[in-house]
Amino acid sequence: MKTRKDASHSHQKHIPKPRPNPRWGKEEETNIFAERVKLFRTGKLSEDDFRRFRLQHGAYGSRLQMDYSMVRIKVPGGEILPIQLEKLASLSEAFSIGSAHVSTRQNIQLHWVQLEDVSEVMRGLVEVGLTSREACGNTVRNVMCSHLAGVCPDEEFDSTPYSKAIARFFLRNPMCQNLPRKFKINFACCEKHGLVRIADIGLVPMTKDGSRGFRIYLGGGLGAASFIGHLLEEFTSEDKLLATCMAVIRLFDRNGNRENMARNRMRYLVNEMGWEKFQKMALKERSIVMMTTAHSTESMFSLAAEEDDQFLPKEIRNGTKLRMYSERDTSNTSAYERWVHSNVIAQKQAGYYTVFVTLGAGDITANQLRVLAGTIRELSMEGAARNTPQQNFAIRYVNANDLPEFYNRLASVGLSNPGALTITSAVGCSGTTSCNLAITNSHRMAKEIQYKFLELGLDTDDMLLDSTIKISGCPNSCGQHEIATIGFFGGASRIGNVMAPTYTMMFGGSAGERGELGRVIMRVPAKRVIDTVLKIIEIYRNEHSEGETLRHWVDKVLKGEAIGSVHDIEDIKRALADVVQLPSVDQHPEAYQDYGSDTRFSAKTARGECAA
Amino acid sequence: MTSKKALLMGSQKQDKTHRGRGSGLESKYYSIPDTVCDVNTLSILIRKKNVRVVDVRKEEEYVREHIPGAVSLPLAKILEKESPARCIELLQDIGVNEDLPVVTYDDTFGALAARVAWTFQYVGHQHSSILEVTFAQWKSMGFRTEKKLNSYKWQPHPLRINQSIYADLAYVEEAASNKVLIDSRERLNFLSEHIPEAVNLPYTMLRADGKVLSKSDDIRRLLQNRGIHENSELVTYCGSVGTLSGLVYYGLKLAGLKNVRLYAKSFKEWKALGKPKAEFKDANYWDLSAE
Numbered sequence: 001m002k003t004r005k006d007a008s009h010s011h012q013k014h015i016p017k018p019r020p021n022p023r024w025g026k027e028e029e030t031n032i033f034a035e036r037v038k039l040f041r042t043g044k045l046s047e048d049d050f051r052r053f054r055l056q057h058g059a060y061g062s063r064l065q066m067d068y069s070m071v072r073i074k075v076p077g078g079e080i081l082p083i084q085l086e087k088l089a090s091l092s093e094a095f096s097i098g099s100a101h102v103s104t105r106q107n108i109q110l111h112w113v114q115l116e117d118v119s120e121v122m123r124g125l126v127e128v129g130l131t132s133r134e135a136c137g138n139t140v141r142n143v144m145c146s147h148l149a150g151v152c153p154d155e156e157f158d159s160t161p162y163s164k165a166i167a168r169f170f171l172r173n174p175m176c177q178n179l180p181r182k183f184k185i186n187f188a189c190c191e192k193h194g195l196v197r198i199a200d201i202g203l204v205p206m207t208k209d210g211s212r213g214f215r216i217y218l219g220g221g222l223g224a225a226s227f228i229g230h231l232l233e234e235f236t237s238e239d240k241l242l243a244t245c246m247a248v249i250r251l252f253d254r255n256g257n258r259e260n261m262a263r264n265r266m267r268y269l270v271n272e273m274g275w276e277k278f279q280k281m282a283l284k285e286r287s288i289v290m291m292t293t294a295h296s297t298e299s300m301f302s303l304a305a306e307e308d309d310q311f312l313p314k315e316i317r318n319g320t321k322l323r324m325y326s327e328r329d330t331s332n333t334s335a336y337e338r339w340v341h342s343n344v345i346a347q348k349q350a351g352y353y354t355v356f357v358t359l360g361a362g363d364i365t366a367n368q369l370r371v372l373a374g375t376i377r378e379l380s381m382e383g384a385a386r387n388t389p390q391q392n393f394a395i396r397y398v399n400a401n402d403l404p405e406f407y408n409r410l411a412s413v414g415l416s417n418p419g420a421l422t423i424t425s426a427v428g429c430s431g432t433t434s435c436n437l438a439i440t441n442s443h444r445m446a447k448e449i450q451y452k453f454l455e456l457g458l459d460t461d462d463m464l465l466d467s468t469i470k471i472s473g474c475p476n477s478c479g480q481h482e483i484a485t486i487g488f489f490g491g492a493s494r495i496g497n498v499m500a501p502t503y504t505m506m507f508g509g510s511a512g513e514r515g516e517l518g519r520v521i522m523r524v525p526a527k528r529v530i531d532t533v534l535k536i537i538e539i540y541r542n543e544h545s546e547g548e549t550l551r552h553w554v555d556k557v558l559k560g561e562a563i564g565s566v567h568d569i570e571d572i573k574r575a576l577a578d579v580v581q582l583p584s585v586d587q588h589p590e591a592y593q594d595y596g597s598d599t600r601f602s603a604k605t606a607r608g609e610c611a612a
Numbered sequence: 613m614t615s616k617k618a619l620l621m622g623s624q625k626q627d628k629t630h631r632g633r634g635s636g637l638e639s640k641y642y643s644i645p646d647t648v649c650d651v652n653t654l655s656i657l658i659r660k661k662n663v664r665v666v667d668v669r670k671e672e673e674y675v676r677e678h679i680p681g682a683v684s685l686p687l688a689k690i691l692e693k694e695s696p697a698r699c700i701e702l703l704q705d706i707g708v709n710e711d712l713p714v715v716t717y718d719d720t721f722g723a724l725a726a727r728v729a730w731t732f733q734y735v736g737h738q739h740s741s742i743l744e745v746t747f748a749q750w751k752s753m754g755f756r757t758e759k760k761l762n763s764y765k766w767q768p769h770p771l772r773i774n775q776s777i778y779a780d781l782a783y784v785e786e787a788a789s790n791k792v793l794i795d796s797r798e799r800l801n802f803l804s805e806h807i808p809e810a811v812n813l814p815y816t817m818l819r820a821d822g823k824v825l826s827k828s829d830d831i832r833r834l835l836q837n838r839g840i841h842e843n844s845e846l847v848t849y850c851g852s853v854g855t856l857s858g859l860v861y862y863g864l865k866l867a868g869l870k871n872v873r874l875y876a877k878s879f880k881e882w883k884a885l886g887k888p889k890a891e892f893k894d895a896n897y898w899d900l901s902a903e
Contacts (some may be wrong), residue, residue: 034837037837038837038839041839062895063894063895063897064894064895065892065894065895090821093816094814094816094817094819095817096799097798097799097800097897097900097901098798098799098800098816098901099900099901099902101900111897111900112799112800112803112897112900114812116837116838117817117834117837119837120833120834120837359902360902363900363901363902364902365901365902368902430900431896432895432896433895433896433897433898433899433900434895434897434900441896441899443896443899443900444896444899447899594896595896595899596896596898596899597896599893604894
């Protein structure tokens with residue numbers, strides 16, 4: 001018989017049963033890949049044919065070194081299991097650089113993998129049910145789902161199984177193996193969270209008269225030219241979900257531009273055709289799809305196969321209630337309190353919390369991955385993690401009583417930085433660390449900002465909490481700079497007669513269903529970015545009106561409605577004119593170098609393989 | 613395999629395979645290949661007192677606890693005055709004659725053990741293998757340890773330099789054109805700078821979960837993917853004294869490669885002498901590391 005003490009102990013250490021292998025990967029693909037590499041190396045396969053094949057399998061060429069690849073691993077719906085994190089740890093040590101990189105589209109990337117070893121990475125992925133198939137190339141890319149789906153207090157239902165069923169339906173599906181260009185599908189949980197307006201297809205779950213369905217947005221996307229998606233209809237019932245997605249992909253496949261690589265995403269087609277015409281065609285195509293799709297095809301879309309809520313606990317009765325950030329004074333708190341303040345949020349399931357693990361621009365070492373996996377296994381009642389578009393991990397279903405232990409385990413491997421849900425957690429694409437298209441080291445820039453802002457304690461200022469900073473190393477938006485409160489994209493400028501890395505600064509972008517694109521403000525040299533943002537915060541702190549957060553103030557500046565000396569965009573440009581100036585190159589040559597470099601800056605790029 | 617019968621069967625099978633190739637020690641019942649010794653074979657050999665187990669960790673670690681019967685011979689002691697004659701003396705002092713197999717182990721993922729075992733092979737003790745696990749793993753698997761300090765009676769051992777596994781600077785300079793130079797360091801170090809024409813085979817690639825080296829088939833596949841085959845001529849090097857590359861040396865031997873040499877003075881000497889280096893400067897790859 002258990003004593004009372006034993007019983008409470010066993011509750012603490014309840015370990016959810018491991019989930020089944022999701023089987024996204026296929027072993028035969030690893031052998032085929034290894035064979036193709038040999039054919040390519042011996043000149044029996046042309047470079048173009050091999051590139052297409054390689055991208056289809058998720059291996060993207062590394063910066064100016066085509067003997068190396070970035071292997072992009074799809075994480076459908078962003079849901080990743082402890083055993084998968086542990087495998088990624090081993091693979092990163094064996095074949096990559098000993099760390100993995102969380103992307104802004106819920107992929108996990110292993111960089112600098114030798115081409116000859118890509119098949120070995122794939123082999124390891126298959127063992128734990130992951131795949132890199134169709135993570136690059138002109139295919140349906142990783143299907144995203146809000147990391148809060150299933151726990152978000154504002155959602156109507158959990159969209160996770162829908163996102164995974166859609167991902168499985170299109171993976172290796174002959175209808176999308178050779179699209180005009182890549183294709184992105186994003187699911188939200190509610191109108192606030194998720195990236196539905198910047199996807200080819202964005203879906204927000206909703207119910208109407210008690211039945212489930214979605215608000216579906218089409219033709220959005222970020223890139224050199226960005227567009228916000230259009231609402232297809234007021235309500236798309238769940239039984240039309242598959243047909244709608246199929247119809248849109250068919251339409252794109254048939255009508256998309258296959259000539260001009262710079263303008264062949266679906267958003268250009270929508271824009272050129274005009275939304276109303278595209279909308280009509282999409283609805284008509286859907287009727288055809290619904291009338292002609294074979295039952296056997298339809299049955300490949302299985303929601304039931306992806307629903308695993310039998311693994312989820314329900315609410316905890318009499319669970320410990322945690323005082324959330326809005327209820328507490330955060331000055332002079334301990335490191336733990338500071339972390340809880342900016343990394344933990346309450347779920348709709350009373351008594352459970354979602355913990356965010358702060359990474360630096362998405363990087364996590366093999367050792368950290370292992371400790372994180374163990375922590376998830378023991379302290380998340382869901383036994384899984386979600387990776388987030390902010391390049392962090394969200395660990396859900398954590399009991400309030402377990403939070404101190406959770407924190408201690410993260411702290412033991414340097415993962416306990418606060419600020420995951422604040423302005424300090426800057427997003428940065430991989431930039432010149434590995435990307436052919438990058439002009440600047442956006443990756444390091446994001447880390448520098450995070451380091452400096454945490455040092456200054458900006459994570460404890462709740463007025464900055466809902467603001468974001470996102471950085472791309474070129475105009476192609478992998479860093480999603482257009483949906484940041486303050487966004488930056490990299491470029492090169494001649495200053496005096498010296499080339500220097502610079503960023504174009506944008507204001508006022510936002511995610512969610514009412515997401516808007518940011519507007520260009522001005523160019524800022526790389527080495528002046530941190531001081532420029534700090535200056536903006538200083539002006540905001542001096543001039544904002546009562547209760548107005550930085551984000552709201554930025555919106556008012558854009559509309560010319562701010563109340564202080566900085567009233568509109570022209571005012572902010574004037575106010576920042578001094579801080580963006582570089583000192584003379586003779587006295588400060590380092591000011592003209594990029595972060596992470598001690599040599600003269602030059603903008604070197606090569607052909608992109610999956611730009612935009 | 614846990615039962616004694618299974619152990620015997622396993623070992624006999626191994627015996628047969630290796631006899632065919634003429635390598636390894638062929639005692640009456642058990643043999644160990646000259647590369648990696650598995651834990652079961654080692655425990656049987658220890659019981660039969662038919663092996664010299666060499667602990668290459670620091671002496672104080674040995675004093676605290678070690679594998680039964682082991683003697684202490686830290687790597688530092690070998691590197692102190694690394695001359696073949698001195699190495700033979702060390703072998704003689706721990707009672708190793710030409711026929712007694714030696715198994716080395718460490719707690720540094722096998723790299724130190726490999727460097728010591730290679731040194732023994734170089735001075736003429738062919739039967740030198742590394743334990744398949746580290747000391748910590750040995751212990752966690754439930755195998756016995758002891759605190760008793762062991763010493764053994766002096767035994768004669770001839771000095772027979774094995775040049776076929778050794779590479780010096782001159783050899784490496786030659787090798788770049790017609791042999792395969794293997795850089796055993798981790799990827800980021802390799803990308804920063806390496807000997808021109810070298811290929812990167814990080815030691816981390818050759819290890820498996822819970823073992824210092826992967827299975828020979830797995831290593832062979834990695835090599836085949838790189839176009840390296842059984843008869844390729846290889847030279848391994850690493851950053852300083854040939855430890856990581858010593859481990860890779862053993863990994864390659866385990867995979868059945870016949871011609872492998874170790875450039876023990878490695879990239880440290882190469883750089884100190886101002887030899888040419890290949891560098892990769894067009895990417896800030898280092899910033900991806902989350903260290």
